[in-house]
Amino acid sequence: MLAIAGDSASGKSTVAAGLVNTLGPHRCLSISTDDYHRFDRLERSLNGMTPLHPDCNHLDILGQHLQLLATGQSVLKPVYDHASGRLLRPVVVDPADYIIVEGLLPLHTNLCRACFDLAVYLDPDDNVRRDWKTQRDCASRGYTPDQVLTELADRESDAQQFVLPQRAFADLVVRFAPIEQRNDPPDTPLSATLLLRPNIPQPDLTSVLRPEITATMHMGLANDHDGRPVDSLHVHGYVDPEESARAEKLLWRALTEDRLEMTDALGAIAGGHSTPLAVTQMMLLFHLLKATR
Amino acid sequence: MLAIAGDSASGKSTVAAGLVNTLGPHRCLSISTDDYHRFDRLERSLNGMTPLHPDCNHLDILGQHLQLLATGQSVLKPVYDHASGRLLRPVVVDPADYIIVEGLLPLHTNLCRACFDLAVYLDPDDNVRRDWKTQRDCASRGYTPDQVLTELADRESDAQQFVLPQRAFADLVVRFAPIEQRNDPPDTPLSATLLLRPNIPQPDLTSVLRPEITATMHMGLANDHDGRPVDSLHVHGYVDPEESARAEKLLWRALTEDRLEMTDALGAIAGGHSTPLAVTQMMLLFHLLKATR
Structure with a gap:
């Protein structure tokens, strides 16, 4: 059971979709914790709550359902419809076999955290996330750009207080962002930094990160939120696609030992391919395959 | 945890309401298993299923929820709206403290049955039930009398196959009916026969059923559905109300030892009072109080 946590429009369902399509939809259950909203959109506009507040969600029921699913039982899952807000x-x-739970607060309660074998927190650059949210909410949730920006501002306080602290409970933290030191043109694919925390046994990447792929990715050391050193994997978006594709194949072989077929779903984004996304999904698949071995 | 099973309009929620109002609504949870319908009214009209069919209900989820409630956990209960059929x-x-579960199929599965401390099956005379169903469905569920009769005919096969067999799993079986041997006028209150099965320790009524109340109620022997003899309590509806009221008070004292206040909710029916209903509720309260002693 995998948790994908992160703020609104941080890429959670995009990460989940690639995992499901690579593992096989028949072997996966993918759940959005948005379904566990306690109030619909109208009620939230009346009571002034945001869906980022724990009290605005049935987190106790979510924990109960995760526990039941983890022990092989079916559950009657609530449904929140984003198009209508109802x-x-x-x-x-x-x-x-694989249960993927993505949402705003999957790591908020003890009971939920206890159910997961693996947790990732998506923490994209603020400007990146604002763009993603505007594009998605206007295209498929019936919002105007102004409404999205107002909503982002209204949510900021709850995001800081309830969503961000979950970063501390993740085994992997992924940050999609442009690389500041470079002055890449605006349409350059994003890069990503993956913090690989020692909470769980992370894969040994020394053999795969050979000189011929260091342009695409390389290891480094970073300071974690509590100041402790942590391994970080840097994946560059600006590299030539053919070179990145070769690096992805090498990493795939090293991580999965070809126990699973590499699919186009890995790294798939609207209208293209992202190597940093593919690498993120491969790292998660490494742990998922290990958990069911 | 009490199950009240029986066919459509057999008096289940009327029995439940009197129990809840006597025990105190704050100490009771009352659930209708109709909420666990798998299909709404439109879907049933398209797939030709009746709500009396087990496959037309989430009985596995009902069992799971009863188990969770029995172990002190809250559940996210589905909701079926009878007015709209949605x-x-x-x-x-x-x-x-007291969980009352009434519906068409609460005793159908092993798991559900295992959750109940006590089960009653309501088995009114067919003509009585037809009248009750017509009155209720036309008044509060938007049906016409013809629709109700058609529905009764459509449901007969499933009722025989799935609802009626639950009678075998009940600790008490209650039959409301006019007394055939008497030629009472049509507005005479109904009588009732309560089968008191030996599955559970039934109260000793010998001390209370003294000559001065035998006009209202008396014990007898009946043949159960499998031919075995079973105690039956006969409660007469035609008796003078003041005499019945005295009998009810004596029975109440004997059954509850005044650990609970006798309320007007016992025996309450639309526009009046039914002694056979009150006696049924008292017998159930005896067992409920015992289960929590």
Whole structure:
């Protein structure tokens, strides 16, 4: 059971989709914790709460359902409809080999955290996330750009207080961002930094990170939020796609030992491919495969 | 945890309401298993299923929820709206001292049955139930009398196959009916026969059933569905109300030892009072009080 936590439009469902399509949809259950919203959009506008507040979600029921799914039982999952902002009739969901739970607060409670074998926190650069959120909410959730910016401002306090602290409970922290030191043109693909925390046994990448792929990715040391040193994997978005593709293949072989077929779903983003996203998904797949070995 | 099972309009929620109002609503959780319908009214009209069919209900989820409630956990309960025939957003319900579960199929599965401390099956005379169903469905569920009769005919096969067999799992079986041997006028209150099965220790009524109340109620022997003899309590509806009221008081004292206040809710029916209903509720309260002693 994998948790993908992060603020609104941080890339959670994009990461999840690549995992599901690579593992095989029939072997996966993918859940959005947005379905566990306690209030619909109208009620939130009346009570002034944001969905980022724990009290605005049935987190106790989420924990109960994760526990039931983890022990092989089906649950009657609530349904939140993003298009209308309304809560609909619930649906039965059955457990699967891989259960992927993405949302704003999957790591907020002790009970939920205890259910996960693996947790990733997505922490993209603020400007990047603002762009992603504007694009998505205007295209598929019926918002105007101004409404999105107002909502982002309204949510800032709850995001800092409740969403961000979950970063501390993740095994991997992924930050998508342009590289500041370079003056790449604006349409350059994003890079990413992956913090690989020692909470869980991380893969040994020394053999795969050979000189011929260091242009695409290389290891470094970073300071974690508490000041402690932590391994970081830097993946560069600006590299020539063919060179990146070779590096991805080498990494895939090293991480999965070809126990799974490498698919186009890895790194798939709207209208293209992102090597940093593919690498993030491969690192998660390494741990998921290990958990079911 | 008490199950009240029976066919449509057999008096389940009327029995439940009197129990809740006597025990105190704050100490009770009352659940209708209709909320666990898998399909809404439109879907049922398209797939030709009746809500009396087990496959038309989330009985596995019902069992899971009863188990969770029995162990002190809250659940996110689905909601079926009888007025519109639609499934709505679910609601959180918390466990309580007394959990009353009434519906068409609460005793169908092993898991559900295992959760109950006590089960009653309501088995009114067919003509009585037809009248009750017509009155209720036309008044509060938007049906016409013809629709109700058609529905009764459509449901007959599933009722025989799935609802009626639950009678075998009940500790008490209650049959409301006019007394055939008497030619009472049509507005005479109904009588009732309560089978008191030996599955559970039934109260000793010998001290209370003294000659001065035998006009209202008396014990007898009946043949159960499998031919075995079973105690039956006969409660007469035609008796003078003042005499019945005295009998009810004596029975109440014997059954509850005045550990609970006798309320007007016992025996309450639309526009009046039914002694056979009050006696049924008292017998159930005897067992409920014993279970929490």
